[in-house]
Amino acid sequence: MHSRTIRRWSVIHTWSSLVCTLFLLMLALTGLPLIFHHELEHLLGEAPQLRELPADSPRLDLQQLVEAAERARPHEVVQYLGWEADEPNGVVTIMAATAGTEPNSSHTFMLDARSGEAVAMPAANGGFMMLMLRLHVDMFAGLPGKLLLALMGILFVLAIISGVVLYAPFMRRLPFAAVRRDKSTRLRWLDLHNLIGIVTLTWALVVGVTGVISATADLLIEAWRNDTLAAMVAPYRNAPPLTQRAPASDLLQIASQAAPGMQADFIAFPGTRFSSAHHYAVFMVGSTHLTAHLWTPVLIDAQTLAVTAVGTRPWYMDALAMSQPLHFGDYGGRPMQILWAVLDVLTIIVLGSGLYLWWVRRRAPRAALRDEVVA
Numbered sequence: 086m087h088s089r090t091i092r093r094w095s096v097i098h099t100w101s102s103l104v105c106t107l108f109l110l111m112l113a114l115t116g117l118p119l120i121f122h123h124e125l126e127h128l129l130g131e132a133p134q135l136r137e138l139p140a141d142s143p144r145l146d147l148q149q150l151v152e153a154a155e156r157a158r159p160h161e162v163v164q165y166l167g168w169e170a171d172e173p174n175g176v177v178t179i180m181a182a183t184a185g186t187e188p189n190s191s192h193t194f195m196l197d198a199r200s201g202e203a204v205a206m207p208a209a210n211g212g213f214m215m216l217m218l219r220l221h222v223d224m225f226a227g228l229p230g231k232l233l234l235a236l237m238g239i240l241f242v243l244a245i246i247s248g249v250v251l252y253a254p255f256m257r258r259l260p261f262a263a264v265r266r267d268k269s270t271r272l273r274w275l276d277l278h279n280l281i282g283i284v285t286l287t288w289a290l291v292v293g294v295t296g297v298i299s300a301t302a303d304l305l306i307e308a309w310r311n312d313t314l315a316a317m318v319a320p321y322r323n324a325p326p327l328t329q330r331a332p333a334s335d336l337l338q339i340a341s342q343a344a345p346g347m348q349a350d351f352i353a354f355p356g357t358r359f360s361s362a363h364h365y366a367v368f369m370v371g372s373t374h375l376t377a378h379l380w381t382p383v384l385i386d387a388q389t390l391a392v393t394a395v396g397t398r399p400w401y402m403d404a405l406a407m408s409q410p411l412h413f414g415d416y417g418g419r420p421m422q423i424l425w426a427v428l429d430v431l432t433i434i435v436l437g438s439g440l441y442l443w444w445v446r447r448r449a450p451r452a453a454l455r456d457e458v459v460a
Contacts, residue, residue: 091251098247103443105240106436112234112296113433115221120414120425122214123171131208133195135174142199144174147352148332153201154178157194164191165359167351174198177206177351184356189227228303235300242293248282271445278438281431288428295408305405310358313402317384317394318361327355327363330387340367340383343392347371347381355387363387374416378406 118125126132145153147166154163161180169177176198181191193209196202208214223230266273282289298305337349347369353359360366365387368380382396398406410416414425 094247094250098244098251099443101240101244101247102439105237105244106440108234108237109241110433110436111224112221112237113429113436115217116413117426117429118214118217119221120422120429122208122218122413126208126212126214129208129213131206131212131214133172133175133204133206135172135195135197135204136200136202138174138197138199144198145201146334147336148334150176150178150196150198150201151333153196153203154180157196157203158192161192163354164357165351165353168349175204178203184354185358222300231300231303235297238293238297238300242290242297245282245286245289245293248279249286252279252283271442274438275442278435278442281438282435285428285431285435288425289432292412292432295412298404298408299412302405302409305401306358309399309402313396313399314361314382317382317396318364320393321361321363324363327387330355331390333365335390336365336367336385339385339390339392340369343383343395344369344381350380360384364393375407378410379403380406 123132150166151163155161158180161182162184163178163180164184164186165177165179167177167179169175172195174197175195177193178196179188179191179193194206195204197204219225223234226233333352333354336352340349341347350368350370353366353368355364356362357366359368359382361384363386365385367383367385369383370377370380379398380402381398382394383392384394384396385391386393414421
């Protein structure tokens with residue numbers, strides 16, 4: 086590669102890395118506990134604890150659960166009901182002052198599906214895990230914070246690509262994976278920085294790209310609302326405001342008949358950003374590791390309970406749905422969590438060593454650097 090081209094790529098690598106490194110260190114540090122969020126929630130006492138009840142206790146229907154939620158928080162409305170695989174008797178409930186209240190101002194708790202008892206979920210309302218999540222997702226800055234982190238993710242991907250371009254000519258002078266232990270501290274760290282960087286290359290690209298996609302979630306959801314959802318509810322464009330809502334009791338059965346072989350992941354109530362002012366939206370998923378994260382919305386008229394549309398998924402919503410669990414290693418159980426954690430720690434070392442190398446290079450005389458290269 087021509088020396089001028091190498092210098093250009095070196096400038097790109099240096100400055101794309103420097104601009105994003107502090108943000109990426111924060112993301113890597115906050116992302117580490119999020120990989121094990123289920124386990125840490127239980128360890129920290131932030132997971133909901135349902136009371137022991139007889140195994141044959143009957144379950145309440147959905148409308149009874151809605152009424153139980155409204156009794157628990159009488160001045161709020163139900164926005165969403167959802168289900169988690171690791172707590173079959175719990176129904177995650179999100180409520181707020183209005184159906185259209187933005188997510189960070191909502192309150193999340195769990196309803197016991199057998200008794201209707203409201204159980205606190207500290208991890209979803211300000212506990213340690215929520216602190217880690219908010220720092221990781223938007224730094225408590227909402228959409229501007231998400232877009233800033235998306236930009237940092239793009240710079241991270243650019244730093245990875247430029248690093249690979251520079252690695253090829255660098256390694257022509259050395260055996261692969263060589264670490265020159267007999268040289269200066271700076272050269273040893275340079276070799277380790279390059280070695281760990283190339284080992285974690287694929288993972289870093291995956292996490293970087295999925296992180297950028299996840300950071301643009303608000304924009305993707307808005308695009309889905311303006312495109313796919315708007316087309317699905319177009320016949321209701323001039324309908325009068327909803328004054329009375331049919332009970333939610335049969336929503337799961339209706340949705341299962343409309344999307345056979347699938348199961349409900351969550352229900353969006355009328356007026357929320359995942360539904361319309363006139364519909365319940367039941368989001369159905371498949372049963373495999375992949376399809377369990379891909380949503381198929383079933384829109385149900387909130388007055389008549391007639392199915393009005395079964396949505397198709399635009400490619401960008403599939404990308405969003407798959408990127409979030411992949412970003413945190415949620416696809417492959419404990420082995421994947423451990424692998425993700427190890428690679429996360431290695432990435433922290435790469436980021437830290439990159440800052441060290443830049444700082445030492447700035448302070449070292451040029452002649453000393455030339456002597457190191459010749460040696």
